[in-house]
Amino acid sequence: MDDSKVVGGKVKKPGKRGRKPAKIDLKAKLERSRQSARECRARKKLRYQYLEELVSSRERAICALREELEMYKQWCMAMDQGKIPSEIKALLTGEEQGKAQQNSVKLAKTGKTEANSSNP
Template sequence: MDYEVTEVIDESLQSERKESGKRGRKPGRKSGPEKVDMKAKLERSRQSARECRARKKLRYQYLEELVADREKAVLELRTELEKYQIWAQEIDSGKFPEEAADILKEFGIVKPE
């Protein structure tokens, strides 16, 4: 069972909608009695584009600095991780690293001799 949907629209409402339903400027009309000077409009557009490019450049610089800082932090953490892995290997082999003992003394976990 297929049904076909048909709409019945009152013609008086439809004609009102056509006239009042359109939005935006009408073609061929100027924006009031004061016509916008085209040179001034172009200059504002250029200035806006310059400011946009400057903001974009600053944003990229900020992001590049942020990435560089994060990469530096990652490298520091990797070196620290490698140091702890070496300590763990030394402990597993029966040696206790001097640096680890110094850190434990510093935090008060092991009393100084």
């Protein structure tokens, strides 16, 4: 009397414990393996693209910072020689104009609030 059952292509015998050896279709197993390998390669390709973009953006940032550093070095050398670079003059006059504009805006706001508070 054989009490074995066939479930999902696997033969199960009663009374045995533990993992049963799988009798899986070999073609299906190979196809799953191929699909997994394709997905792995696609993930790897995306990861490398991301890293390459990250490196190139960092390299661009480094170049911009080096150019800025060189500009500051040139400004310092000019100032050591007693010359004030035109860029620094422009920055200073821009800051002065900005401060003047900020002060005029503050005065205008305080003038409006004083006028509003004096009228009951």
